Amino acid sequence: MRLIDEIQQEIISDFNLFSDWTQKYEYLIDLGKELKVLDAKHKTEENLIKGCQSNVWLIAKKEKNSIVFTADSDAIMTKGIIALLIKILSNQTPKDITNCDLFFIKKIGLSEHLSATRANGLLSMIKQMKLYAYGLENK
Amino acid sequence: MIDVSAVRNLFPILNQKINNHDLIYLDNGATTQKPNSVTRSIEDYYKKVNSNVHRGAHYLSNLSTEKYEQTREKIKNFIGAKKTCEIILTKGTTDSINLIANTFDSNINEGDEVIISEMEHHSNIVPWQICCDKNKAVLKVVPILNSGEIDFDKFQSLLSKKTKLVSISHVSNVLGTINPIKKIIDLAHKFKAKVFIDGAQAASHIKLDVQKLNVDFYCFSAHKLYGPTGVGVLYGKESILNELEPYQGGGEMIKSVDFNKTTYADLPHKFEAGTPNIAGVVSFSKSIDFLESVGLDNIKSHQEKLLQYATKKLLEIKDVIIYGPKHQKAAIISFNIKNVHPYDVGVLLDKMGIAIRTGHHCAQPLMKKYNIPGTIRLSFAVYNTTKEIDLCIDAIKKSKKMLT
C-alpha cells in the first residue's frame, strides 16, 4: 500500500489540472456517483454520523494489519469527499491513520466542506475514522 | 412602488463579490442585511453616547436611557400597542418565547394543554415541551394540510377548557404560509386560552395592530427587520404581564432588594434583568425608521412580486417541487429537485455567489411530515430584484445539470 502522503499528493496534482471550480465540482460529483452505495442493511443508527444537513454512514473493519473503511452519504458532494478520504485512509495501518495530517483538503480548496458548522458530518467522520484506528491500534 | 436601486444603495454589503460573483443574498428568512443608518447608529452610539441605562444620573447615562426608551416608544407605535410598558425588550424571538414559557407556566397545571402547530420553528416547540414537562401538562400539535396550511378543523377540535395557551407562528419560516391568526386568536379566546404569536417572519412586511388582533403575546427579532442581532421584542397585554412572576433576577428588574424580601420593578423593567444590548436597541429605532420610510405596504407588494416571479420561473424547471401554499404566502419559497439532495444545490449556488439556505430550517417535525431531509429555501427582502432571481434560476439550472 502506498503511503498516505503519496496518495494525498496525487490527489492534489489531479485537482491542479482543473482550471475552474465547475470542473473541480463535476469531478467531485463523479467521484460521489462512482462510490459504491452502502447496502441498506448497513445504514443503521450505529453506523450513522449525523450532520446538520446530510448524513454519513461509516463502517470500519480490520483486515490483517490495516483498516478497511466503507462509507456512504445521502448528499453527492459529501460522497465525493468521502471517496477521497477512503482512497487515502482505507487499507492503511491504524498507526498511520491516527498520525496522519490530511493536508490535501486545504490544498484542493475544499476546506469549507469541513467547517465547524457540521453541516455534512464530514468533520465528525474524519474524527470517527481516527477514533476507530486508535481503538484498533491498541487492540 | 419602491426604487429598488435607491434602497440597495443603503446596503453596502450587497456590493460584494463572493466566490468571484456579485453577491445575491436570498437568505433573508435567516437574517436581513442592515442599512447604513443602522450600522452608523451602532458606531455613533459607542462613539458618542455609550453609558449604562436607568442607572447613573449623569448626562450620558440619561441620554442613553432616553434613546433606549425612545426605541420602546417607537416599537409600541410600530405594532399598535396601547402602552410602552407592554413592550419588553429581549434578545430575540427565541428569548421572548422562553420568557413566556417560563413565566406563564404559573397558569399551566397538571393536565392542562398547550397547543402549537406542526409547522413551528424549534424555538416555538422546545420551550413549550420543557414547560409542559415541568408542569405535567400536555403539548398538543395541530397538523397541517399537504397544502401547507393549518388544519383549522383539527385546531378547532383540539381546543377545550384544558387549553391554556396556543402558540403559533404568524408566518412559517419554511413554507411562507401566512396563518389566519385573527381567526385563531378569536377562536382560542372563546375557550379562555391565551394566544402567543411568533411573528419572526411576519413583522418585516405585515403591518401589525396588536390591539385590533387582540393577541395576548406577540414577538419578533430585530435582526429579521433590517436591525441588529441580539435584540428582540416581546409584546404582552399589560394585565397579563402584571400577573406573571419575573423570568430572570438581577439588576434593573428590582425596586428594592433585601435579604428578607425583594420587590420587583414595574413593567416593563420587571422582565429586563441585567444590562441589555443598548447599542442594538437604540439602533433598532433606525430600522423601524427605514421600514416606515419605505412603507410596509410597499415592501409587501415588492416582495409579493418577487415571490410570484420566482415561483413561476422555478416551476418552469422540470422536477422542481415547491412546498407550501399557493396563496396567503410570504416571500419564502421552499423547494426540492427530484433525486437531488438540497445540500448539494446549496453548495453549488454558494460557488456562484448566491446565499440561500438549505436543510431543515429548524423545523424537523415539518420535514418529517413531508418525508424529506430538508429543502432549498429562497427568501426575499426589500432589496432583492427580479434580475437576481433570473441569475439564481440560471444557477439552479446549472446545479441541476451538474448533479443529475
Ligand SMILES: Cc1ncc(COP(=O)(O)O)c(C=O)c1O
Ligand atoms: C418562525 C421563527 N421563529 C423563531 C425564530 C428564531 O428567531 P431568533 O433566532 O432570532 O431567536 C425564527 C428564526 O429563524 C423563525 O423564523
